[in-house]
Amino acid sequence: MEVTYLAAINQALHEEMRRDENVFVMGEDVAELGGAFKVTEGLLEAFGEDRVIDTPISEALIVGAGVGAAVLGMRPVVEMQFSDFISCAFDQIVNSAATLRYRHGGRAACPLVIRAPSGAGIHGALFHSQNPEAWFTRVPGLKVVAPATAYDAKGLLKAAIRDNNPVVYFEHKRLYRSVREDLPEGEFVVPIGVAELRQEGRDLSVITYGGTVHQVLDAARILDKEDKVSVEVLDLRTLLPLDREAILATARKTGKVLVVHEDRLTGGIGGEIAALIAEHAFDALDAPVRRLAALDTHTAFSPPLEEYILPNTNKIVEALRSLAAY
Amino acid sequence: MDDVNGAPTPAGPELNARLEFELNLYYQMKLIRAFEDRVSRLHRQNKILGGVYSGAGQEAIVTGICSALRPGDFVAPLHRDLGVFLMMGVDPGRLMAQLMGKENGLSRGKDSFLHGGDLEHGIFGSTSMLGSSLPIAVGAALKFQIKREKQVAVAFFGEGAASRGDVHEAMNFAGVRRLPVIFVCENNRFAYSTPLEKQMAIEDVAARAEAYGFKGHVVSGNDLLAVVQIAERVIGRTRDGGGPALIECKTYRYRGHSEHDPALYRDKEELLEWQSRDPIPRYEFYLEKRGHDVRHVREQIDERTRQVVQAAVDFAENDAFPEPQEALEDLYAPPAGPANLNGRS
Numbered sequence A: 001m002e003v004t005y006l007a008a009i010n011q012a013l014h015e016e017m018r019r020d021e022n023v024f025v026m027g028e029d030v031a032e033l034g035g036a037f038k039v040t041e042g043l044l045e046a047f048g049e050d051r052v053i054d055t056p057i058s059e060a061l062i063v064g065a066g067v068g069a070a071v072l073g074m075r076p077v078v079e080m081q082f083s084d085f086i087s088c089a090f091d092q093i094v095n096s097a098a099t100l101r102y103r104h105g106g107r108a109a110c111p112l113v114i115r116a117p118s119g120a121g122i123h124g125a126l127f128h129s130q131n132p133e134a135w136f137t138r139v140p141g142l143k144v145v146a147p148a149t150a151y152d153a154k155g156l157l158k159a160a161i162r163d164n165n166p167v168v169y170f171e172h173k174r175l176y177r178s179v180r181e182d183l184p185e186g187e188f189v190v191p192i193g194v195a196e197l198r199q200e201g202r203d204l205s206v207i208t209y210g211g212t213v214h215q216v217l218d219a220a221r222i223l224d225k226e227d228k229v230s231v232e233v234l235d236l237r238t239l240l241p242l243d244r245e246a247i248l249a250t251a252r253k254t255g256k257v258l259v260v261h262e263d264r265l266t267g268g269i270g271g272e273i274a275a276l277i278a279e280h281a282f283d284a285l286d287a288p289v290r291r292l293a294a295l296d297t298h299t300a301f302s303p304p305l306e307e308y309i310l311p312n313t314n315k316i317v318e319a320l321r322s323l324a325a326y
Numbered sequence B: 001m002d003d004v005n006g007a008p009t010p011a012g013p014e015l016n017a018r019l020e021f022e023l024n025l026y027y028q029m030k031l032i033r034a035f036e037d038r039v040s041r042l043h044r045q046n047k048i049l050g051g052v053y054s055g056a057g058q059e060a061i062v063t064g065i066c067s068a069l070r071p072g073d074f075v076a077p078l079h080r081d082l083g084v085f086l087m088m089g090v091d092p093g094r095l096m097a098q099l100m101g102k103e104n105g106l107s108r109g110k111d112s113f114l115h116g117g118d119l120e121h122g123i124f125g126s127t128s129m130l131g132s133s134l135p136i137a138v139g140a141a142l143k144f145q146i147k148r149e150k151q152v153a154v155a156f157f158g159e160g161a162a163s164r165g166d167v168h169e170a171m172n173f174a175g176v177r178r179l180p181v182i183f184v185c186e187n188n189r190f191a192y193s194t195p196l197e198k199q200m201a202i203e204d205v206a207a208r209a210e211a212y213g214f215k216g217h218v219v220s221g222n223d224l225l226a227v228v229q230i231a232e233r234v235i236g237r238t239r240d241g242g243g244p245a246l247i248e249c250k251t252y253r254y255r256g257h258s259e260h261d262p263a264l265y266r267d268k269e270e271l272l273e274w275q276s277r278d279p280i281p282r283y284e285f286y287l288e289k290r291g292h293d294v295r296h297v298r299e300q301i302d303e304r305t306r307q308v309v310q311a312a313v314d315f316a317e318n319d320a321f322p323e324p325q326e327a328l329e330d331l332y333a334p335p336a337g338p339a340n341l342n343g344r345s
């Protein structure tokens, strides 16, 4: 059956809550309303008020209480209404949750999932467009995932819920209803930490994730058709821990790498990937690793500004042509 | 304000000034309603993009509170308080340009809706992070205290935002230092879809004030006269060194949480009940008791607000979008020298 990215997340929640009675959902407007984006729709009816909990507007509490329940063996899936507001829970995530096992000498675990609708391109302006993943990808003890397809959205959420560690799960708002695909009937999970080759290619590699995966695939098709350039596309899917083998393998294969993300350039994950490649696959490179990301500014509101700031298919095509010509 | 015919029989100069003040408040409240109605319509026509949060039904609160503010005071509106901008004297055309992301908008296209503040008019542009503006109002009040200025800071917040830790931290410190800050809670009984009883185990946010060491007041937020009276009394007291205060205004929002929200979670009867307490006819009733020919006044004011709103729309529609490269401007103030902190060169 064809399922949207959004419905895939919803399915994963239903399935995991049915499978394990310790899984529960908590956040602002998640119960009665079914979430601001309808991601948790139907859960209240199916699982009742004990397991689908509307909270006050209290992000620190939402994550903190999630940690408290998780440490006693529950598997909370908490929601930040927008990933932008995850900053209000920052301490509970990077301190309470991420260091929990370490400071208990390996004798405790925090099986918590923090869902965070992220991403730009919907006129959300400064505080409803953010891609805050890089604030978290340098925090040991956390795992960070960012699915781009309905299949991965479902499989990664199921894996995150079963994982014994705190997982920050970024779901891209622009993909909610624009991405749909046939999902297999039976049970499946997508392992955390494993990237996926979306498209094999010979000449160039693009490493990307989340919201820009589809733009990159469109750009790759244009290069294939108009330039006869064959582009390999690696979708990271997990941002912490990175799939180093997959990253280095594609770099070694084509020798020319472009990293694309919607998060800002400076301090974004692209820098880490470029460093990894420079350290471990320098000898295989035919060109410097290039990065295409949001400009180093805030995601402005006015359409011409937003357009100028964010990556898009045309900008990716240009970057690929320039890299091909190197 | 302009002359309004149909004024009551002449009285002493003080009473005349008061009558004029009261009529002006009526105009302001009507202007806010008309402006926001137009904004909702423009949003449906895709001329205003992004999140739009209507304050329809709550106009008496911003009108009444801001009527007691003076030049130099500091105000942090909440996401629904477009009315604060009009009350504090922001040009309606620039405000409309702000909502449309145009070049002459307050943030020059950088941010949406009410996030572009206007410090020249004392307005702090709040982020979306609910409750985060309360500590900032406390900081403004701290400045007034340090500099011995007879100014006040006002922070508006929803009862929903009251659940955030920032709100607690702000009120606690305000109480400790007896700062000239007034916290105004617009309790419209819903935070998005979440009803009051799921947000707090008490009925009145104002009850919390006592625990911070200052007074909490409850007033009908749909009664402009009552809001004006309490604003004059409480803000006046704070201005005179009486310390912080909390004013909780009971109210109800007419529209969805945002224009995207059909608000199906609400009881239709409840909405109806609150609409029957609409602040505008209620205040008209007062004006009538004051001896005004209300029908006449209303006609005149409706015509005037229509013109103001239309002029604002015309200005904004004719305004240009910013140049794309401007996306990289305004990130940093000039490194040294006398910074033009409030305005722009």
Ligand SMILES: Cc1ncc(C[n+]2csc(CCOP(=O)(O)OP(=O)(O)O)c2C)c(N)n1
Pocket (backbone or CB within 6 Å): A028, A057, A059, A081, A085, A088, B079, B080, B128, B129, B130, B157, B158, B159, B160, B161, B162, B186, B188, B190, B191, B192, B257
């Ligand atoms: C920290 C934070 N969490 C969540 C949101 C999303 N959000 C925006 S408005 C809103 C409800 C606000 O309710 P309230 O404070 O009562 O103000 P009202 O909208 O009712 O005027 C929510 C949950 C936000 N803006 N900021």
